[in-house]
Amino acid sequence: MYYTEEEITLIEEAENFSELPNSITNGGNLEELQELKIPDPIKKPVSQDLLEHRYFIKSEFWKKIPAFKEVTEEEFLQSKFQNRNTVRKVEKLKELTKGLVDPKFIEDVEKGMETAPMNLSISPYILSLINWDDPYNDPLRIQFIPVNSGKEQDHPKLTLDSLGEQDDSPVPGLVHRYFDKVLFLPLDVCPVYCRFCTRSYAIGGNTETVDKVKFQNTPKKWHNAFAYIASRPEIEDVVISGGDAYMLAPDRLRLIGEILLDIPHVRRMRFATKGPAVMPMKILTDNAWTSALTDIVSAGRKKGKEVVLHTHFNSANEITEITRQAMLQLFKSGVTVRNQSVLIKGVNDTAESMIHLIRKLSYMNVQPYYVYQHDMVEGTEDMRTSIKDTVELERIIRGVTAGFNTPLFVTDAPGGGGKRDVHSHDYYDEVTGISIYRSPSVDDSKLYIYFDPISSLPTEGQKLWEDESLHEVLIENAIENSGYASLEHAQ
Numbered sequence: 001m002y003y004t005e006e007e008i009t010l011i012e013e014a015e016n017f018s019e020l021p022n023s024i025t026n027g028g029n030l031e032e033l034q035e036l037k038i039p040d041p042i043k044k045p046v047s048q049d050l051l052e053h054r055y056f057i058k059s060e061f062w063k064k065i066p067a068f069k070e071v072t073e074e075e076f077l078q079s080k081f082q083n084r085n086t087v088r089k090v091e092k093l094k095e096l097t098k099g100l101v102d103p104k105f106i107e108d109v110e111k112g113m114e115t116a117p118m119n120l121s122i123s124p125y126i127l128s129l130i131n132w133d134d135p136y137n138d139p140l141r142i143q144f145i146p147v148n149s150g151k152e153q154d155h156p157k158l159t160l161d162s163l164g165e166q167d168d169s170p171v172p173g174l175v176h177r178y179f180d181k182v183l184f185l186p187l188d189v190c191p192v193y194c195r196f197c198t199r200s201y202a203i204g205g206n207t208e209t210v211d212k213v214k215f216q217n218t219p220k221k222w223h224n225a226f227a228y229i230a231s232r233p234e235i236e237d238v239v240i241s242g243g244d245a246y247m248l249a250p251d252r253l254r255l256i257g258e259i260l261l262d263i264p265h266v267r268r269m270r271f272a273t274k275g276p277a278v279m280p281m282k283i284l285t286d287n288a289w290t291s292a293l294t295d296i297v298s299a300g301r302k303k304g305k306e307v308v309l310h311t312h313f314n315s316a317n318e319i320t321e322i323t324r325q326a327m328l329q330l331f332k333s334g335v336t337v338r339n340q341s342v343l344i345k346g347v348n349d350t351a352e353s354m355i356h357l358i359r360k361l362s363y364m365n366v367q368p369y370y371v372y373q374h375d376m377v378e379g380t381e382d383m384r385t386s387i388k389d390t391v392e393l394e395r396i397i398r399g400v401t402a403g404f405n406t407p408l409f410v411t412d413a414p415g416g417g418g419k420r421d422v423h424s425h426d427y428y429d430e431v432t433g434i435s436i437y438r439s440p441s442v443d444d445s446k447l448y449i450y451f452d453p454i455s456s457l458p459t460e461g462q463k464l465w466e467d468e469s470l471h472e473v474l475i476e477n478a479i480e481n482s483g484y485a486s487l488e489h490a491q
Contacts, residue, residue, distance in 0.1 A: 053359035057320040062128035067096050076124070077322070079282040086192070087122045093145070100132040105147070112146035117160065117200040117379040119207055120145070121193040123279045129317060139315040139347040142383070146195055152381040156471060157414075157451045160201040162376040164416035164490070171224040177418055177442060180236045182229060186222055186256065187243035192278045196342055196383050198375040198412075219255060226259055229266065236267040239310070246275030250288040257296030257307065267305050269296075274312045276326060276337070276366075277319075283326035294333040301334070308336040311366070315347050316357045319364070327364040338369040341407065343390055344383045351396045359401060368407040373422050376414050376451060386456040387411070387435045391423045413437045415490030417448035425450075427482035431461040434478040438487070446490040447479060 062068045062076050075081050087093050090113055094106045113120060122144050131138045136147065168177045175183040185199075229235050238260055245253065253271075260266050271293065275282060283290050293309065300307035309330065313319065330337055339361050341348060348354050348371075358368045371394075374384040394409040409422040417439035426447075427436040433452025438444070454465050464470055479485055 053316070053356055053363050056324050057129075061320070062124060064100075064132075065096055065124075065128050066099060068124065068128065077281040077285050079279060079286045082123050082125060082279050082281065083191075085124045087124075087127060088120055090120060093120070093122075093127075096127065097132060101135055105135055108147040108149050109145055111148035112151065114148075115151070115379060116146045116195065117207060117377070118193045118195055118197055119205055121190070123192055125281070125322075126192060126278050126318070129320070137346065139317050139344075139353075142346050143194055143196070143314060143344065144192060146379075150382050152453070152455055154378055154381050155376065155451050155454055156465070156468070157449075158376045158378045158381065160378050161199075162414045163198060163412055164414075165199070166201075168416055171228055173222070174225040174228060176228075176232075176235075177416060178237075179441070180234050181239065182235055182237075183239045183241060184222075184225055184229075184256075185242050186225075186240065186252075187247060189247050190242070190244035191246050191275055191282075194274070196344060196374060196377065196380045198377055200377055200379070219252065222256070226263075229260070230263050233265045236265060237270075238266055238268070239270045239272055241272035244273050244275060245271040246273040246279070246282065246289075250286075250292040253289065254292040254296065257292075257299070261296070261300055261303060261305060261307075269300065269305070269307045270310045271307070272310045272312075272340075276309075276311045276323065277313045280320075280323040280326040283329055284322070290329070290333075294330075294335060297333070297335050306336075308338060310338050310340055310369070312341070313339050313357065313361060313366070314341050314344060315353070316360045319360055324364050327366055331365045336367070337365070338367045339407075340370040340372065341368070342372045343374055343385055343393075343409075345385050346383075349385050349389065349393065351393060354393060354397055355400050358397070358405065358407065362401060362405040368405055370419075371407045371409045373409070373411040373450065375412060381453050381455070384453040384456075386430075386433060386452040387422060387425065387428060387450060388430050388452070389456070394422060411435075411437065411450055413439055413448035413490075414450055415446070415448050416442065417446070417490060418442045420448075426484060427478060429478060429481075431458055432464060432474050432478065433457045433461060434474060436478060436482045436484070438484065443490070445488055447482070447484055447487045448490050449475065449478070 060073060062071060068076070071081070087096065090106065090110050093109065097106070126140055126144060130140045135141045136150070165175045165183070168175050170176055173185040175185070177183075229238065240256060248256070257269065260269055297307045327337060341357065343349055348357055354371070361368050373387065373390055374380065390409055398406060400406070410419040411422045412418065413420050417437055420437045420439060425435040425437050428434070433454070433456065435450045437448045437450070439446070439448060454462055457465070464474060475489065479489060
């Protein structure tokens, strides 16, 4: 981060008994320990760097943006202000960053938007946290603002719907892939638009390169999905995503929760949202929305059913004291929050950045649940990493904190294979970047293939992919070498 010591606060833990608050030592459970000699340590004292995850930005950081210089904290914390001032056009970005960034950068963005599969949409919160002194290397800019100079040619196997969700949709807005779980997509808008979105085939408005499939944010349009779920007694788990549950009006959020809780065989419900990472103040100030969520959680608990919130932090740079307060409010209200990150080059693909994120989430009572290998989505080649690098990162991460706060690193197998532990491939060639997975619980007759970004391959591998006539040969050889040539390649 590029903030000064005056702009951050350390959530201190007492280092010795003399620093414990009087409320604890005076008549508290620890009072009798005061007189004891502290045992000799068997571990060396840790450096302050290892406690960096306890620092949270507390300043009025948004005032770094000239247009927000007079915005008070009370105003900035209103979700209405965030929605009203969300940047949706490059011209608006240019206006807000005038004097902060080289105009050539904005020109680079304009060219990048011409081929981007996602529209531009950035909340004032995220805009204010970007380091405009070095936007090209900023992990938040990388996620939300494309630049033409960073664009890489797509791998020939990239698609818009790389997970084959539309092939597993019995009715519009519903995906039924796993035996006991469905994905419900009631809307197609989000508080921000991520460049790497796995549903770039549907989310947001049409772009110059993509005509979107639409999910309707209308209760009448949801009835077929609800009827399907109610008719299938094996379905116990429902993920409500989209789009983003943050964008559901409180009454519609409540309606979805109540209907699903009334279906006897539905036992678990997950509301999925990027919101806490990009607009955390909504939880603190949009009382109607937060009450709807907490009421559904409470109603579920009374029925013996689990209702949780799944969110999407990718970088510790997204987290401020506002975030911590929002997560604390949910925690005190009994809402379980789990995090699902996407592994992105330049954002969280180093051990240092990922460990810092995991520890910071854990400190806020947000469980690091998944880290996804970046999906093979068109227009995102510059953001993807190789399976080899991900496996090594996972190896380093394992053991840095408690197991329940250590995320699973997974590949969402292209073509509809579902989530596979990233290291559980049945075959992997580091030269061609081809990895092969089986998913017997989804379809034991198919193989699912992931392709590393070509730029991550050695020179030999890059040259092989330059020759289009070799593409199918490379895949056929990989399947043969995997020992599963009798199985069908899911595409």
